[in-house]
Amino acid sequence: DLLISQIAAGEVVERPASVLKELLENSLDAGATRIDVQLEEGGVRLIRITDDGGGIAPEDLCLALARHATSKIGSLEDLERVSSYGFRGEALASIASVARVSIGSRTTDTQHGSRIRGDTLAVEPAAMAAGTTVEVADLYFNTPARRKFLRAEATEYAHCDEALRRMALANPAVAFSLAHNGSQRRRLAAGDLRRRAQEILGSEFLEHARSVEVGAGPLGLTGFAALPAYSRSGRDEQYFYVNGRFVRDKLLAHAAREAYADVLHGARHPAYVLFLSLDPAGVDVNVHPAKTEVRFRDARAVHQFVFHALQRTLAAPLA
Numbered sequence: 001d002l003l004i005s006q007i008a009a010g011e012v013v014e015r016p017a018s019v020l021k022e023l024l025e026n027s028l029d030a031g032a033t034r035i036d037v038q039l040e041e042g043g044v045r046l047i048r049i050t051d052d053g054g055g056i057a058p059e060d061l062c063l064a065l066a067r068h069a070t071s072k073i074g075s076l077e078d079l080e081r082v083s084s085y086g087f088r089g090e091a092l093a094s095i096a097s098v099a100r101v102s103i104g105s106r107t108t109d110t111q112h113g114s115r116i117r118g119d120t121l122a123v124e125p126a127a128m129a130a131g132t133t134v135e136v137a138d139l140y141f142n143t144p145a146r147r148k149f150l151r152a153e154a155t156e157y158a159h160c161d162e163a164l165r166r167m168a169l170a171n172p173a174v175a176f177s178l179a180h181n182g183s184q185r186r187r188l189a190a191g192d193l194r195r196r197a198q199e200i201l202g203s204e205f206l207e208h209a210r211s212v213e214v215g216a217g218p219l220g221l222t223g224f225a226a227l228p229a230y231s232r233s234g235r236d237e238q239y240f241y242v243n244g245r246f247v248r249d250k251l252l253a254h255a256a257r258e259a260y261a262d263v264l265h266g267a268r269h270p271a272y273v274l275f276l277s278l279d280p281a282g283v284d285v286n287v288h289p290a291k292t293e294v295r296f297r298d299a300r301a302v303h304q305f306v307f308h309a310l311q312r313t314l315a316a317p318l319a
């Protein structure tokens, strides 16, 4: 059983950043309005995440660590229109099979919190504020073969930071903080997308960005797309979301690149943060738990919509 968990973990838990992504999703699913992340040694030594979400009742703490236990899906129909990030109920079980995990939690209607240890499943009382704290220590301590694939601390940290950026852009109403080896790296106040985009992508980006707001039937595209005058910082600044989930999708990237083709010449990459919304039945996000790809039922229509929406926005005369 541990072996099965460890094999499954290999797919979900590629590196500290993939652990952090799962934990961030859980906090957001729990309705958190503030999420604090502390990392040590690029997240390999420690990932500690604290949220002010709904919490877990003491009697459910064991379930949170059990494989295929999710509180988010009640039926197969639910799976068709899942709006939470998580629904498989295997992230925590997988993570607990390859790291030292503990979860402390307190629901708003109780006076006392409880903490569970991933290895013994022992539950003990814990003094804490309402919400949940998950600690993931010593990633891959028991699977040295995997541990070898981890990169330098700075690289793993950079991936963690990127995971947080992706999540923070899609959830501007939630406050985030990030610390690494005891020093504060990010402090993102709750606000709107404009403010969050400015914090994450910089004022330079926002000054040269067009606001995107196009709708056509069930399809919608919102966000910000930089005009060619924006000289980007050098890092990848293409953030595409489908129904709130970050994706790296060939079809969408292609539609965007085509829309930019007339205004952006040469080898330069466009910069944008875009949110595509569509009927959940028209997109399959379940292709792979850890991958960021999706499958559209009507790929052609989606491509055309994104292309035209973006092209029109970029071509509009300056106000």
Ligand code: ADP
Pocket: 022, 026, 027, 030, 051, 053, 054, 055, 056, 063, 064, 065, 069, 070, 071, 072, 085, 086, 087, 088, 089, 090, 091, 092, 093, 132
């Ligand atoms: P999933 O997110 O797919 O349900 P996970 O393994 O990520 O599966 O989490 C298992 C369960 O643990 C969740 O369904 C939820 O009930 C609970 N849980 C995990 N993290 C939190 C959190 N931060 N706040 C409240 N509940 C949580």
Ligand code: MG
Pocket: 022, 025, 026, 085, 086, 087, 089, 091, 092
């Ligand atoms: Mg989850």
